[in-house]
Amino acid sequence: MDSQQLSLGGNIWKSAAVDEGMAERMSLAYNLSPALAHLLCVRKIAFNEVNNFINPKLQNLMPDPYVLKDMQKAAERVAQAVENGEKIAIIGDYDVDGATSTSELVRFFKAVGINPQVHIPSREEGYGPSDLAFCEFEAAGAKLVITIDCGTTAFDVLNRAAAKGFEIIVIDHHEAEAKLPDIYAVINPKRLDEDNQYPYLAYMSAVGVGFMFLVALNRKLRNDGFYSNHPAPELKNLLDLVALGTVCDVVPLLGLNRAYVRQGLKIMAQQNNIGLKSLLKAAQVESAPNAYHLGFVLGPRINACGRVGDAVLGSRLLCCENETEAQMLADKFNALNAERKDIENYVLLKAIEQVEGQTQEYPIAFAYGEDWHQGVIGIVAGKLKERYNVPAFVMSVEPDEVKGSARSIEGVDLGALIISAKEKGVITGGGGHIMAAGF
Template identity: 35%
Template sequence: MAVWEYNPQPAKSVGALRKQLQISHATAELVVRAGFDCPDSAREFLHPRLSRISCPFEIPNLQKAAERICQALDHGQRIVICGDYDVDGVTSTALLVDFLKQFGNYAKFIVPLRLEEGYGLTRKTAERAMDCGEKADLFIALDCGTNSVDEAAFIQSQGCDLIIVDHHQSKQKLPEGVLLVNPHVEGNGSDSDFCTVGLVFKLTHGILKLKRDQKDPTAFNITLRDYLDIVSMGTIADLVPLTRENRIFTRIGLKALSNTKRKGLGSLMRVSGMNAQHGVKPVDVSFKLGPRINASGRLADASLAVELLLSDDSAFCMETSLKLDSFNRERQEIERSIVEEAKRQVERTQADKSGLVVFGKNWHPGVVGIVASRLSRDYDRPCIVLGKEGDLAKGSGRSVEGVNLVQ
């Protein structure tokens, strides 16, 4: 039986917050428990303001990336964007494509096809992205590419500059000349809580600063706050800590999401059974919007989800939202079947093991990651779930606190 222990916080700190911020005792105690025991920091935590975000150029290489994109905008260069197929990648891609369009640059975008091309920036994905008729001048990889050394070299060999905006850990060094915006690799850790859509928001902020310095009239008509609806979605769905600037993005972004002008999001919320008039909460993103966007990448083509976020066509938005809902229902059925079979394997042969490895030759590769998360949580053990891909077993792993599957 679980035993709950109550450890009261210092009465002096709690009392000071109650008095100065005019909040309840319970709220004051929770805020102190979260580490905000002085009125100023507690006020910032309770009432996040967009004006408090830091200069984007504090992130290593971000200013260089912004300058290269401004160069492409100024000279009408062709830009290709490749974003990952999860919610973070989809929202990152939609944000940057829409932002660049405001300056008259209609960037081509692609999303990796999970079943045909695999995960991340693979050679097949890079070749498809570069095969766009007219030569690309600038390739921007979002939420992928940090470890795509050979693919980066291939893109450069085509006479194309490469910018990678990502938040995954690095295993090897990229070729010289690649602009990598990744606080985990280039930074000191202070900005490492961002997911990719947060970094892309910072990148657009940097571009906007440079364009306003150029007195570009378009830059003065763009309001970055308008993008926080999709920034909040990617941030919540990617499970990064909702602290510091991430908290600002999500707090303001959820309010924007409740009143979004994006027809695609409006359609998806209706199909998901949401009533935005009652406000959108993190749980709505995690269990309603996020899974439907993810399902397109797991079972079909995540570019559908990007197109949904970009479209102003009401009929297309409703039709696409219904497709994503159908994909999600199919994903749920596949997941349920695999979980049941995997648990039978565990109970039969691995009940006493400290780590779990399960395999099914017909298990869908787009769902094994979710199953691994489910098993790891249910059994409180590290878990690897494998399916068959050609002559290989390929899958995904999830772990528990204290056990690193990579290191």
Template identity: 35%
Template sequence: MESPTVWRLRNSDPVAVEALQDGLGLIPITAQILVRRGIDTVSAAQSFLDPSLDELHSPFAFVQMEPAVERLLVAIERGERIVVHGDYDVDGITGTVVLLLALRAIGADIDYLVPHRVEDGYGLKPKGVDRAHKKGAKVLIAVDCGTTDYTAAARARELGIDLIIVDHHEPGDEIPEATAILNPRLPGAGYPEHDMAAVAVAFKLARGVLERHSQGLRGTALLKLVALGTVADMVPLTGENRVIAYHGLQTMGETVNPGLRALMDFSGVRGRITSTDIGFRIAPRINAVGRIGHPKDAVEMFLAEDPGEARRLAKLLHKTNAKRKKIQDKVIDEALKQKPSDTASVVVAAGEWNRGVIGIVAARLVQEWGRPAVVIAIDETGAVGSARSIPGFDIVGALRKVSDLLEEFGGHPQAAGVTIRPENVEPLREALALAGGKELELAMRHSEEITCDAELEFENSLSYLARELERLGPFGIGNPQPRLLCRDLRVESQRVLKKQHLKLRVACGKQSVDAIAWRRSELAEDLTEGTRFDAVAELTINKWAGRSDPQLELLEVNVDGPVTIA
């Protein structure tokens, strides 16, 4: 079985590689990966491997930070009620908590609202403003929403509420009227970083207020929550995002927040936390209550001071996540039956499904079919959809082309949400089949290539190599786990896990190591005992049952002789 994917190996400058080895004491593979990713000087590599908090930009780089901070300081001084309106995902929840903790610490009269996904929908709505008004709000902070919520902004003006928008979503053609809008994507925002999570923008606002109110206090104790939201929202882990993720994850295991501590316990996470721990263990439990429960349970967990109450809420998140998995698996099975044609098109799958899981299902369809997907849940109240894309294709741009069929839409180039009339679902399917054009064809062609960062030599201990490669983390978009070319592996044993994953023990040189092919159980027919094969893999550390062992996560395999590298 030959892989249909083109394998490529990045080029590197041997002089730059040697300079990094000599200057920083790096082993060859680490230096090669850094150089091949454009980090080719000693100073750049030093900054990458050990990012400093001094690299965080001033909050006041935001042009509109000054009026936002000033209004909040006045509210605190006068004892005016501040209400934070968050969102139901990890980014919106952690952004809400960051502001609540920071402003409460300096005496603010502050409360919060988080919307229910089904009952309230996404974003700041006029009824949300009305609820804030009933709570006595004089200032309303919209977190992870608000940039395109024009009617809600108008409602706030009617009620005499000063609105501060803390967001990171793409702006529309108009800008809502507000006391301040802190959004790095806003034209003229002034902030040097463009791709930030909303929780990071909330952190900037918190820092701005703390610096002015409390003699330069920077609020770095909040970085654990900021890192959690940043990693979970899958923003590029480069620049300032890397600094936040690096320092937040480095100390997260030592958290004194009872809620975060309890959640990590239920997630089975111990020791130094990685971005994988966030993405696959911690974040899904938080998102679960936003999908099929109520996100206020997650907010209250993070705010809880009593360890017993924090543990009760963490257990609720854990149980809700188990329920979410069952619902999600059923929807995925049904959606996969709506298999698309072979043409380069945006896939639309629709059914009477739970709205809370359609984002996960869309991501799974992208993974299965290698093309953008929109998954739509239809019920008696209407239809809402969640879209996910492939690298290089702007899904929001595609939705903009068919906006006449949509009631609402918005998001990022890689992820978006839509509201649509049920009768327009089929016309949308037909329209999106044509909306991709050359851009989608190019993106799909590129997705059929896999670029390796280095060739894995098996002379050193794989445990040592895995720990060494972890220095390049946190991994995520913009800084992916290194992809390694592995030659001449030999299967020693195999078994299928949960009817979908293939677990192997493979010999590589004089060593043996576990290998896993996620959702590739069909490979069992080719990778029988004694089979030799080449692979593209990620070398990770599998933490399980108190052990930490190296593991190859197989991305592509080739059993038809030595592979040719393009």
């Protein structure tokens, strides 16, 4: 075969079929070049969605937050807590989406006079809510708990906590099961009982769902007259965090997500967030940040904290208000990221040797090792997926359990597979979404 027909990765180029008539209509109706119109058709952008794709605006793409189930009751309960000065606790996650979504909540609450208690689990503790977190909250006297980027399928832990009198609100975006935890509220666009009036809401990462919640909460506080005696926070200033978490969680940049990122990049360029400003400086980003910088420069550095460092550092930097401390943290992120790269390269090499050294029974890349760092197996799974163009599963074998991470290709819903495996008792726990999962 002519080498010019192959991509740099050795794959065969195949031209996507294009509706020439539709491309011409788009080009004429929206004054687009033929090449851009063809590209929009290839990406399956509907004719009436072209403006929202090319020029996405929050005012056009964000519906009333109350369209999501439990949003109104959650906003009303948290507004009551803010107005009464109740203690509020937050459980987040250790990846970029977890750090940014936790930070947007923390920054908002501090702006309205609440200093929330935050628990970010270590990878050793495991993903999601834990009895340890609720013990900490109970000791601190915090009975209203918000979990973000986790909690939808944490039935046992949340039900035990609810039985002890905790009021729990889950804000999440991971795949849901038919049943939900028996708690105060579960906000998740992937709830099976959502009516999907706005299908693109299901694409949101946790930080995007969290921002919708803050819009609802902010509106409720304003309607209650809270801001007559308190300064109102500028929600738009949180969009830099929303953009960062959205890009780094590798969700489709369609619908509301696209508006989040476009507007968030504008806010990030203003460098109002001291932590992000310090991280951009440490990473030697001198131009206005773009999506590449979010996904391949800032994201890996924040992720490195949860992978090989201290999981709480990510949200600590993103909430930092002291420039000296922020720069020290940013420099530490650089060092942790370098360490993460060394560990990742070692595990990737071993995984490739394993995959290519034995026959794979199924069309997947399957690798495991006893000395593989849990913090990098997700990255390695992603690289195996890219290398072989098949779903990839990478596992770290521990003395008492096996922890795994998986990355998928189009057409294979990992989130649904993990839920099915958990329901059948094949695995003890796990969760995720279409393209990525942990178990």
